[in-house]
Amino acid sequence: MAKFDFAIAIGGAAGQGIATPGNILARICARRGLQFFSYNSYQSIIRGGHIFLTTRISTEPVTSHGDKIDLLFCLNQDTMDRHLQHVAPGGTAIFNSDTIKPGEASEGLQLCPMPVKELSNNNRNKLVQNTVALAGVLHLLGLEFKLLEDILTLQFKRKGQAVVDENVDVARAAYEYSVENFVPYSTPLPQKDKPLAQVGGNEALAMGGAAAGVNFYCAYPMSPSTGVLHWMAENANDLGIMVRQVEDEIGVINMVIGAAHAGCRAMCATSGGGFALMTEAVGSAGMMEIPMVAINVQRAGPSTGVPTKTEQGDLWQMLGASQGDFPKIIVAVTGILDCFNTIPELFNLVDKFQCPGLVITDLSVSEGYATVDPDDINWEQPIDRGELIAEPDNDGEKYLRYRFTESGISPRAVPGTPGHLHVVATDEHDEDGGLISDEFTNPHIRRAMVEKRQRKMESVVSLIDPPELEGPENAEVTLIGWGTSKGVIEEAAGILTRDGIPTNQLAIKWIVPLHVDEILQALSTAKRTIIVESNYTGQFARYLRGETGFDADGHIRKYDGEPFMPHHIVDGVKEQVAGKTDLYVPYQEIVV
Amino acid sequence: MAKFDFAIAIGGAAGQGIATPGNILARICARRGLQFFSYNSYQSIIRGGHIFLTTRISTEPVTSHGDKIDLLFCLNQDTMDRHLQHVAPGGTAIFNSDTIKPGEASEGLQLCPMPVKELSNNNRNKLVQNTVALAGVLHLLGLEFKLLEDILTLQFKRKGQAVVDENVDVARAAYEYSVENFVPYSTPLPQKDKPLAQVGGNEALAMGGAAAGVNFYCAYPMSPSTGVLHWMAENANDLGIMVRQVEDEIGVINMVIGAAHAGCRAMCATSGGGFALMTEAVGSAGMMEIPMVAINVQRAGPSTGVPTKTEQGDLWQMLGASQGDFPKIIVAVTGILDCFNTIPELFNLVDKFQCPGLVITDLSVSEGYATVDPDDINWEQPIDRGELIAEPDNDGEKYLRYRFTESGISPRAVPGTPGHLHVVATDEHDEDGGLISDEFTNPHIRRAMVEKRQRKMESVVSLIDPPELEGPENAEVTLIGWGTSKGVIEEAAGILTRDGIPTNQLAIKWIVPLHVDEILQALSTAKRTIIVESNYTGQFARYLRGETGFDADGHIRKYDGEPFMPHHIVDGVKEQVAGKTDLYVPYQEIVV
Amino acid sequence: MASDKPIKAAPTAKDFKGDVAPDWCPGCGDFGVLRALELACAKLGREPHEYVTVSGIGCSSNLPGYINTYGMHTLHGRALAVATGVKLANHELTVVATGGDGDGYGIGGNHFVHTMRRNVDLLYIVMNNQIYGLTTGQVSPTSRIGMKTKSTPFGSLEGPVNPLAMAIVTGASFVARGFSGDTKHLAELMYRGMEHKGFALVDVFSPCITYNKDNTFAFFKQTVTKLEDAGHDPTDWKAAVEHSMQWGDEIPTGLFYHDTSRPSLDGAEPVLGEGGPLAHRKLGVTAEQGAAIIKKMM
Amino acid sequence: MASDKPIKAAPTAKDFKGDVAPDWCPGCGDFGVLRALELACAKLGREPHEYVTVSGIGCSSNLPGYINTYGMHTLHGRALAVATGVKLANHELTVVATGGDGDGYGIGGNHFVHTMRRNVDLLYIVMNNQIYGLTTGQVSPTSRIGMKTKSTPFGSLEGPVNPLAMAIVTGASFVARGFSGDTKHLAELMYRGMEHKGFALVDVFSPCITYNKDNTFAFFKQTVTKLEDAGHDPTDWKAAVEHSMQWGDEIPTGLFYHDTSRPSLDGAEPVLGEGGPLAHRKLGVTAEQGAAIIKKMM
């Protein structure tokens, strides 16, 4: 079977109920075993404002919302006006012809006006146009009406048979109208064997937390990370997770630190501004050597910025979180399934090395939805708490919380354990936790304690997977990305390779520690290297050069709030290969 | 006249009144036109704990507390035990022989026991030993008794003639005893023509603020920055400066931002942990384009760390202050007089470029004291407020706060000005301040606004002095330092040059923007480059490599809380020249 | 954004209407608050450029974008700190801080407490909808125990704060509550709050019609009473405290507490004694002042 | 640091004495507070390892280093947030938060308010010396108007907060004040605070003999009275508020307010209903739980 690759975009105003047809279509696809990725472009406004939901469907894995629209589902005139130009040749636009004037369609594009009033018997419910259009879409995709009938029945069951009938009747009329008037796509929506689950990025982070054994989660709401809180709150009682909304992000992280010290696996998530407020405490966890995890879901900054838009602009904030030097682990997740898998791995690391773990991701993944094979979700993750003394022992030796050890790791005891009384302190301290600053000063112990802490970092890098070149071996171009851009870069590299510019990718996931040797090794034979990232100043490029000395040949950067589409990268590479520039900033065509 | 170079160290417990003899000696020197630098090593404890105040005196400028002690002034046994070993050949230790047992003095070292009880007629005031020893010191330094008599008279005048007489009598007896028993130094304390002022680092920052026209200062106390608050509070009424202690550092910086927006020159100072709490607001000033200044006086971290010890460990915190990309200026002051001069210069820059300005310094300078020629303190600093509309105009054009201009600078109006009503916002906005996130979304305006802000940074670098190589031109070794280490590196370079290893220095003061071209140019012919800094991970070395690609040959790092002494650097260079290491961490001999 | 319309001698409410149409959900309580503030500003009689409206982040905090005054739309929770800076920098301006219950009593709670004890001369309007609106409906510090929200799907367990009681015991010198369903009454409270020299809190029941199904317009219409009608004397501290604790079938609005005896911070501050607003003064230190400072250091 | 002495059946105050000698100035009020806490812990009768003492930063916040319990010496102002985390993670521990007036009512003020309304089961001891001790003597949120400090050399202009009144109106279920000059009385308040299931505030007059020349031992010895002697009923909310406002020649100490009707947060939280402390539970999700979650996503 040829690769099926089809994108449906639904546009309308906030409050027009875009979510419902979007969900229904997604569910149909997932149940048929089709993969999809969806990106919702919206504004920070509760009602009104423009929403544009793109769902790209394929028989193969999908990791970005792609470059084109095959089916435009217009709920208002705005959508028609803004987006008709983006529909690919052979595509279709479907709309309520009572209220929406069609735009000028380019060659080979099918316009499907639906007379909603007529088809719905003058039904005045504003949402009826969604049902009508959905029926049309089903026909266009070569799907039977029965599918929609079942879904509507399920959906309206609670409201009684009359409502069910009314909706099914409208849908049937609309379906029949479509059959008569519109030409379906030549390839109908394929069917595969195994139904898939649809998972959002924030959900995946939360689920990863649950699988890691997180039993303490707290947060202060902040877009685009709030989905983690909502999932945790919803599942709190079933899973035995303490979930708290706290007065602010400072309270959040300090509560997490308290719970972590007392023996919980504790986590929190926020976005850039909230993370700024957490930084002081990140350092305190470093100093007290308390393992915990904080997630920063980036949005477009600086400051309040654009709360519903994406960016990779907080890297330096994460690197510079809190004053002084102390061990911390920073990981940039690369996709939705990776969100799930990374959290348990990170918890094992922070428990082993007794330090804070920071996760960096962004709206493009956290609010995206994708299909995942349920078998790829392993709930029974290995849990390794490191050198944690939870039970009393009787070795007779005096317990020293910060004992100088070769590895830098000192066995940790949780409060409540007999025989291991100690104080953990944010002041510099000696092996027993005694304050260096207040009781006495000793530069020699101070130095030894700094070195003990930093020594821990030396072995972290050996436990995590180094990045590897993916794609053709002798590539003309090597794209370097970090975190969430992995999927879209992968796709761009594929397109470039097909277009005659063999391109591979080095996707960096672990930021601190960085695999300096492996990265330099991987890049040593690269012919042309281009760093792709979503920010203005090249935060990753500068960090990479600082840590490795490596200087890329070119850069592709985007900072308009919308995520990369594959062709943005493809175009940028081509311009650079042609010698036109070494810094390409794509133009965002789809204006939301 | 040969260079006079003499260090007096006074040691005792907190509460033993070290400050008084320290001050008296400093004042004597300053009035004689001698230069000095003093460093006070102490603990974060109110009474008790060890204090060790080193004052290094010379006829030439002094920029560090040096390598040796010539005169040890012991107020307790502890001081004798810890520090006698550090007294240089030809030096002296003076102490109360009633309570302190002399240590074993090495060859050529004069021990000066003072029988305090006997000399003071059994005076039971604990502070009398200070007067006795001080008298001895005066004799040793070849000073007349009259000097001390005058000072004591002044000091005790308030308490009546009897107290004056009592103290003067004790002092005279002690002086005479010294004349009979101790050999004065061969070179008496020199006398120069012009009396000097003694200025502390924190005072200099505050005075620089006053000279810059700061009329709004607020703070939350935090060592080692609190001196700025104290100076400001003391001088508030005289100078017309609004000084407020606020509930926390978040309140501090937001209040500063409000005052700055309303037209004040507004400033605040804190240390690393307080700065962590300020970071979110730094980004908001960047986004709203409000000029203000925040100072971070670093102490040893991470977290609460060692509040009374020094480090250069917050560089990455400053670089990563707040999420997203936005223009900010960061300057690392290089010494006490530079504290004074930098603040007015920085205010002119931030007013011109409408962005936050961050000052980074540390305890080694902020709590240090040095002499300054009063004529070098120029109170009448040029004040340039940039494109500030404080008066209404009537040009008829609609005022746009964030007008797209070529320079990126948009004229700014303060509230209260007729005809220029506008809203400043931390959300991304259009030229008129209208929210991009809430009202509508537009990636093109978003991109243009990001570029407008960043464009401002392009011209900053042309207005500030690039770093220059100081020292021999064809040096074997080039030392690279940043901020406060300038003085001690300069001295080390001099010693090395004299010792046959010609050494010069590139001292970096402006951190953001960085003079990339000038730095690369200056280092292009350097034979061996060594970066000297006070932290574990080489924060500056990594930053420098990230921005310039420059990789130094070696590093000297210290992170035990005590500041560099010149020989630490000299030894480190010699080890590296001998090929023994490329990372030298000095051992701190003087344990406080 | 606000525009620069030419202003007549006596501004009317219309002069305070901004150019941007609010993006609040149709029916949101905040419309009434905006309207009341326009009326109050007009009644106070100063010109639009003499006002500064300062907010945090939240639906309610979008207000400065819709009123024709100088405005600052600052960080979530920080409106009062910024507003204090503005007021002290130019104490001739009328400074109004606005925001939500999350912004002011949640993340901003500490500034709330300390701004009150300082008696900073501000009008602080809190659009208290007992929910986090902009973040799509989570529990707020004023949500009742048992309230189900996206972050408390099984019902909130935490007792709500009582902002009025807190204000009265913490030194606010003007403490009032209004209802966005009664614009005239609300405008009068705002007007008096601006006229009052010192910290004035006007907490407003401003229903979030989208996310709060408990504290609706209907709910408040049924329960809200007026202290004026009950003959309450706002100088009676004890009665004010007692009224502030009232909740249930009858929830009082109006002026709870008014104390004119304490000077406001700008009034007490010697630096502001003479010389006009700091923001208008000549900057820097004179040579004489400098010399005097240096003298002490020699 | 605390040590691991073998403990007899019934611990005595001596068992709570830490190994490190306090570095407070000789005569500091905090010595009495430490002593009282040792007595209270002994009276409660739990073993040292069953207590966790959590503090912020300040002279007073050094206390956990001197008492023989588990301890956390956290960030300035954050003791209550951290202590809440500890308590919810292991609700079988007795959690005591300690700190200063700056730590708790200044920078930590927001956590103070919200921890009270949540009724977290903690004993919170504030060594209220009306000054910032560790930073060498600046004004604090409880310093009186007119007080001269290093940061207010011309006298403070800001009204002090009233922590007791705030606590009573904000939902603290046990509100008391002690004096470090009366260790026995103080120990009794602490003991009762630990026994109380819910948030217990014990604000302590604990003079800073080095920097506060106003609020000295002598001052308090002259002014302090006991509510018990006045026959105050701690369940009487109104009387509690009134007493909390008293200042001047007579300053009451003792138990102001006690409410046993509200459940503490850990008591109300369904997740803690059964299964023991979270910190002791098996981690992770079972395959069945996972399958149920996935089912909803298909």
Ligand SMILES: Cc1ncc(C[n+]2csc(CCOP(=O)(O)OP(=O)(O)O)c2C)c(N)n1
């Ligand atoms: C530091 C920080 N944390 C979180 C947020 C996200 N946020 C924006 S508005 C808001 C709360 C809104 O509630 P409220 O203040 O009651 O205003 P409303 O929308 O209900 O009017 C939050 C949590 C933020 N902008 N900044």
Ligand SMILES: Cc1ncc(C[n+]2csc(CCOP(=O)(O)OP(=O)(O)O)c2C)c(N)n1
């Ligand atoms: C974020 C932060 N800001 C400031 C400080 C400095 N600091 C340490 S203790 C303290 C205040 C101490 O006052 P208080 O809490 O009343 O305790 P006391 O010393 O009086 O017992 C301050 C401001 C800090 N450690 N952290």
Ligand code: SF4
């Ligand atoms: S979400 Fe609620 S508070 Fe926000 S605009 Fe809509 S109704 Fe108003």
Ligand code: SF4
């Ligand atoms: S400074 Fe004050 S509070 Fe601190 S230890 Fe000394 S007396 Fe106690």
Ligand SMILES: [Mg+2]
């Ligand atoms: Mg709200």
Ligand SMILES: [Mg+2]
């Ligand atoms: Mg205090």
